[in-house]
Amino acid sequence: MSGVQGYNPRTGAAVGEAVPETSDREVDALARAGAAAFPSWSGLPAVERAAVLDAVASALDASSAELVEIADAETALGVPRLTTELKRTTNQLRLFGEMLREGSYVEATLDSANPGIIPPRPVLRRMLRPLGTVGVFAASNFPFAFSVAGGDTASALAAGCPVVVKAHPSHPGTSQLTAQIVSSVVPAGVFGIVHGQQAGVALVKHPAIKAVGFTGSTVGGRALFDIASSRPDPIPFYGELGSVNPTVVLPQAAAARPEGFAAEFVGSLTLGVGQFCTNPGLVFAPESLVPALANAVSAAVGGPMLNERMSDSYRSGTEGLAASGLAALVASGTAPAEGWSVEPRLYQVPLSTFAENLEKLTEEHFGPAAIVVTYTDPAELEPVLPRLPGTLTGTVHAGEAEHDAAGRIAESLRPVVGRLVFNGWPTGVAVAWGMHHGGPWPATTNPLHTSVGATSIRRWVAPVSYQSWPDALLPAELREGNPLGIPRRVDGVLGVH
């Protein structure tokens, strides 16, 4: 049987044993086990699911050293970053536990009867309930936070959905160890893991799978979205795909501190060797800022990418950009002479050329490369920005006297952007109520949803209404007297009642 082999990006050498690819029969067994576990898992009181999520978090924290060691061997992302990422992951699990205890995520809604209106209203009770077993495709670039026990898994488990994860082939050992830890805590059938591309396809097609979460490339995500959408019974597919993350630097902000700005930019660009969905790959700046940006990129040091394919793809993509004659290479950093390392790169193109070749120049080149698009007057940007492909983030840097212009730029960006950042950087995605990590196609396959933050749980729950239903037969969330003490909407009014 073929297997999924992890490699050390610093050396190209194999790490550990290959993990066997999961057969269609095994996928079937895991999906069915999820379906069998669904009634009991979804039927647990939310506070009990919260306790399980907390226990998963504690178990992962307790194995931090071991998890980080194998993840570093398989990804070369470094011990400090990976230690922080694991902590982010366990805090994320705990956030969902807090949400379950707060209870408003079910949107409990109580309407009294009104027979006198048209149409007449019976007694109605509405809440969100879990969809069923969920498939989760782990990402390459976050071996913890967007992987086996990452945000998709945490939010789906919190919702009451069993999860079957398709592991990413760049870190099979990390994935297996994480899966063992999760499995040791959650009830049987609630969690499973599969390996191999064919297993992923089988998972999306399986009748017991009711929704899918995915973080990865536009090409891979689109292929799976098409499979999910063309099932006899189409299911929701939430893909977080590519993103160019435009950053607009207004003239005063550019002039105020070019070197400081350039240093921050390069910090964001090269974080994790540029392997962030929110990597600032497209900068709109006055020509005067280019030397500082070029200097900073020249001084920057790259590193090994997660796998050989990504490294090759970064090289060929960026070289294709220069060969197209549309963008000029203005700076190139260095890279350690090891494994799959790549160097940071900066390209330049005038706004007019960019506007004429927008589709070609907004292809994502995953890694530490950026294009600086030079403009003269910020007003020239307003017709161009709404034409950008959908993107997770849009950033504006503005001086004190440029707030009005920043507002206009933001309005131009808003239709294509999920998160607007002011005088900051798009990398670093907070796990919070107020986070939206999403955006229009191709940033995601569904602009209504986020894959990070409290509201990511929405992807896995659907409403059900109970009409004239006996109180004793209702879920506790909907009973008279609000026995759980959760926020509810009663006759249209939100409150703890």
Added chain:
Amino acid sequence: MSGVQGYNPRTGAAVGEAVPETSDREVDALARAGAAAFPSWSGLPAVERAAVLDAVASALDASSAELVEIADAETALGVPRLTTELKRTTNQLRLFGEMLREGSYVEATLDSANPGIIPPRPVLRRMLRPLGTVGVFAASNFPFAFSVAGGDTASALAAGCPVVVKAHPSHPGTSQLTAQIVSSVVPAGVFGIVHGQQAGVALVKHPAIKAVGFTGSTVGGRALFDIASSRPDPIPFYGELGSVNPTVVLPQAAAARPEGFAAEFVGSLTLGVGQFCTNPGLVFAPESLVPALANAVSAAVGGPMLNERMSDSYRSGTEGLAASGLAALVASGTAPAEGWSVEPRLYQVPLSTFAENLEKLTEEHFGPAAIVVTYTDPAELEPVLPRLPGTLTGTVHAGEAEHDAAGRIAESLRPVVGRLVFNGWPTGVAVAWGMHHGGPWPATTNPLHTSVGATSIRRWVAPVSYQSWPDALLPAELREGNPLGIPRRVDGVLGVH
């Protein structure tokens, strides 16, 4: 040029002039006009959009007599029903106006900074904002409430989305008159209407259309869903499709008042000549109830269906059912000898046969036909009910001592049902906060959404987060001090703050 001709279902005669089919060029112009109007329409304060919705409602009410007259000529649904349906439609527009004034639909969320946690949290503000111009496919069976100015249009306009409606060919004159009234009230570009199948396809494919709402058949909805999903940029497609609406009658409820129950059942079955998405087409009952049901159906009078195709399809579908040998025709009502009239029909099948031929026996036969599935012990139903295709409603009739059994039946139904009705009937869909008019495939193309009720607005809005954004540049909903006085979530806590 070909046209869309309305007909009188009572006579088969043409009503008025044919309405020209809309050319691709005209569709393009309307979609572009929507996109051009989007910034100003979505930029209006919510309370101002509410005033426009109220004005649309008043204008429609003012033309009630004229609208009902042409709708009755084109649909034969009758003046009383159509008068009520128009009132329902205008009340629906006003409900969305109330929602806009209440303001919580934008889910305003404010998080303060917390640099000490992992990952650190900047100041975040999140709210829902409209997607852009929306396509709406009107239904045949509700010429007002699910048509040109129906729930999809009302919720999309409320959200801030311009709307282009594809009229249903069964009532082109009603559609044109409604469209004229809406257009006379809303700003230019915010509303448009198209006619003809090709125009509908062009609408779903148009790059300026950002989401689509649809009410209609499973076949038609699936075809359009596939087009929406296979666009270069897939867009959300919300289709409300077919539904079998199971009704389970427990033994005591069946024994208590067989004639009264049967009379109510037939009332629900034949309402609007059975042309309701929530028509109770599948009844699980003890054998002892069949005579009463059969007597009631025999005494029932049908009427003309909306168009010739539906009438033919009802006849061939129900005749095919009898010819299959799986279900026996146990009662047939009468029908007026006019136009496209059909008579109510009742079929019977034992539970074991039903369970073995579930797929064939759960095809929807749009119209006043039902299958009664006879069972002996309610426990036999529990493994069968979760195998039903996704459906808008599930109903349980239970006696006083049968509440426990009703709870178990409800849990069996819940995974496939959008709304659970107790001791009532699924027809009659309240427009309320607590309504969910949706369900798993094939009831809808997306189980997360409803096409009726306050939360139907969710289909047209997507989140945006503002990170470290200057307060003065934020939308009013997100500013410090809550200038609009709307319910918001501040650091995780819901309230008016």
